[in-house]
Amino acid sequence: NEIKLDIMKAAQFLNTDAVTALEPEVKKAHESLENGTCPGNDFLGWLHLPSSITPEILADIKATAQTLRENCEAIVVAGIGGSYLGARAVIECLKNNFEELTPRILFAGNNISEDYLSELTAYLKTRKFGIINISKSGTTTETALAFRLLRSQCEEQRGKEEARKVIVAVTDAKKGAARVTADKEGYKSYVIPDNVGGRFSVLTPVGLLPIACAGFDIEELVRGAQDMEKLCQTAPYTENPAEQYAAIRNLLYRAGKNIEILANYQPKLHYVNEWWKQLYGESEGKDNKGIFPATVDLTTDLHSMGQWIQEGERNIFETVVSVEKSKYTVLFPHDEENLDGLNFLEGKRVDEVNKMAELGTQLAHVDGGVPNIRISVPELTEYYIGQLLYFFEVACGISGNLLGVNPFNQPGVESYKKNMFALLNKPGYEAESKAIRERLNK
Numbered sequence: 135n136e137i138k139l140d141i142m143k144a145a146q147f148l149n150t151d152a153v154t155a156l157e158p159e160v161k162k163a164h165e166s167l168e169n170g171t172c173p174g175n176d177f178l179g180w181l182h183l184p185s186s187i188t189p190e191i192l193a194d195i196k197a198t199a200q201t202l203r204e205n206c207e208a209i210v211v212a213g214i215g216g217s218y219l220g221a222r223a224v225i226e227c228l229k230n231n232f233e234e235l236t237p238r239i240l241f242a243g244n245n246i247s248e249d250y251l252s253e254l255t256a257y258l259k260t261r262k263f264g265i266i267n268i269s270k271s272g273t274t275t276e277t278a279l280a281f282r283l284l285r286s287q288c289e290e291q292r293g294k295e296e297a298r299k300v301i302v303a304v305t306d307a308k309k310g311a312a313r314v315t316a317d318k319e320g321y322k323s324y325v326i327p328d329n330v331g332g333r334f335s336v337l338t339p340v341g342l343l344p345i346a347c348a349g350f351d352i353e354e355l356v357r358g359a360q361d362m363e364k365l366c367q368t369a370p371y372t373e374n375p376a377e378q379y380a381a382i383r384n385l386l387y388r389a390g391k392n393i394e395i396l397a398n399y400q401p402k403l404h405y406v407n408e409w410w411k412q413l414y415g416e417s418e419g420k421d422n423k424g425i426f427p428a429t430v431d432l433t434t435d436l437h438s439m440g441q442w443i444q445e446g447e448r449n450i451f452e453t454v455v456s457v458e459k460s461k462y463t464v465l466f467p468h469d470e471e472n473l474d475g476l477n478f479l480e481g482k483r484v485d486e487v488n489k490m491a492e493l494g495t496q497l498a499h500v501d502g503g504v505p506n507i508r509i510s511v512p513e514l515t516e517y518y519i520g521q522l523l524y525f526f527e528v529a530c531g532i533s534g535n536l537l538g539v540n541p542f543n544q545p546g547v548e549s550y551k552k553n554m555f556a557l558l559n560k561p562g563y564e565a566e567s568k569a570i571r572e573r574l575n576k
C-alpha cells in the first residue's frame with residue numbers, strides 16, 4: 135500500500151496530451167538528478183539517503199534518544215528552516231492533538247522573539263531539560279542565540295557534567311560553532327553530510343533524533359521512505375508519483391498558474407504544510423521564477439481563504455493531502471431540538487462528513503477554475519509519512535530541474551542577514567553598516 139497521486143482534475147485544465155507530451159523532459163530532469171549532472175549536483179546526498187540508512191545508524195540514534203528521554207522532562211530542539219521543520223512536521227502528525235508528550239518536545243532557535251525566549255527559559259526553570267542543537271552551518275543567529283541561553287541555563291540547573299549528558303549537537307563534520315563547542319565539551323554529536331542541504335535533511339539525525347526523542351518509530355519512517363525511493367526510481371512515468379507531480383505543477387505554472395496552495399483536512403498536517411512550503415519555496419523561488427507555495431488548513435480556512443480560492447484571481451492551483459483513514463471513531467450526535475437542522479447527519483462518522491466537505495470543496499474549486507491535485511495518504515503513521523516526505527523531496531528535485539533553477543541553493547536567504555548584521559554593526563561589516571545608515575537617513 136502506498137500514497138497515491140491523482141492529477142485528473144488538474145490535467146483537465148491543460149491540452150489533452152500535455153502530461154504525456156512532457157514525459158521526455160521530465161525523464162531528463164529526473165535522470166539529471168540520478169546521474170548527478172543537474173545544477174547543485176554537490177547536494178544530492180538526500181536522493182538515495184533512505185536506502186543508505188543502516189540498522190546500526192538507527193540503533194545509535196535510538197540509544198541517544200533513550201538517554202535524553204530517561205533524563206529529561208523536556209527536550210528543546212534548537213534549529214530553524216531545514217534544521218527544524220522536518221522534525222516538527224513528523225512529530226505533530228503523530229502526536230495527540232491535546233496531550234503533551236513525555237518528555238515534552240519544545241522548539242526554539244526558529245525566531246528572535248525576546249518574549250518567546252523569556253517564556254521558554256522561565257518554563258524550563260523548574261524542569262529537567264535537554265537540548266538538541268541543530269545547525270548545519272553552526273552559525274545561524276536564531277539557533278545560536280537560543281543555544282547560548284539554553285546551554286548556560288542547563289549547566290546552571292544540572293551542573294556542567296550532567297548537562298553534557300543531555301546536550302546533543304547535529305551539525306557539520308568539521309566547521310561551525312556548534313561543531314567546535316560539541317567537540318570541546320564532549321557532547322554526543324551527529325554529522326549532517328556535506329551533500330545534504332537543510333530542507334532535504336529530515337531523514338538524517340536532523341529529523342530522526344528529535345522524532346525518536348518524541349517516542350516515534352524512526353525505523354518505520356525510514357522504511358516508508360525506502361519504499362518510496364524504490365518506487366520513484368523504478369516506476370514508469372505514468373505510475374511515478376514524483377514525476378507526475380513535478381510534471382503537472384510545471385505544466386500548470388507554464389499555463390499561468392503561479393501559486394500552488396497545499397491543503398489538508400487534518401490539523402495534524404499543519405506542519406507538513408510548513409515543511410513543504412519551505413522545501414518548495416527555497417528550492418524553486420529564484421532567478422525571478424518559481425511557483426509561490428501557499429498553504430491552508432481546511433475546513434478551518436474555508437472560512438477565511440475559501441472565498442479567495444473560490445473566486446479570486448485565477449492564477450492558483452490546489453494540492454490536497456487527503457488522509458484516507460481516521461484513527462478514532464466519533465459519530466455525529468443527535469440533538470432533541472435540532473435547532474441547527476443537522477439531525478440528518480446523526481450517527482454518521484465525523485470523518486465521512488469531513489470527506490464530503492473535501493469532495494464538495496474539490497468540485498467547487500474545480501468548477502471555480504482551480505486545478506486540483508490530490509495526494510491520498512492511507513493513514514497518518516510513521517510509514518506513510520516517510521513515503522510522503524520522500525515523495526515530496528524527489529518531486530521537488532525534478533520540478534526544480536524542469537523549471538531550470540538550481541533547487542539546492544538559497545542565495546536569497548543571505549540578503550536579510552547581510553542587512554541585519556550591518557544594522558547591528560557586526561565586525562567586518564563596517565562598509566555595509568555605513569552604507570545602510572546613509573540609506574536610512576536619506
Ligand code: PA5
Nearest residue numbers: 215216217269270271274332333
Ligand atoms: O534548507 C536550508 O538549507 C535552510 O533552510 C537551512 O536549513 C536553515 O537556514 C538553517 O541553517 P543551519 O542548519 O545552517 O542553521
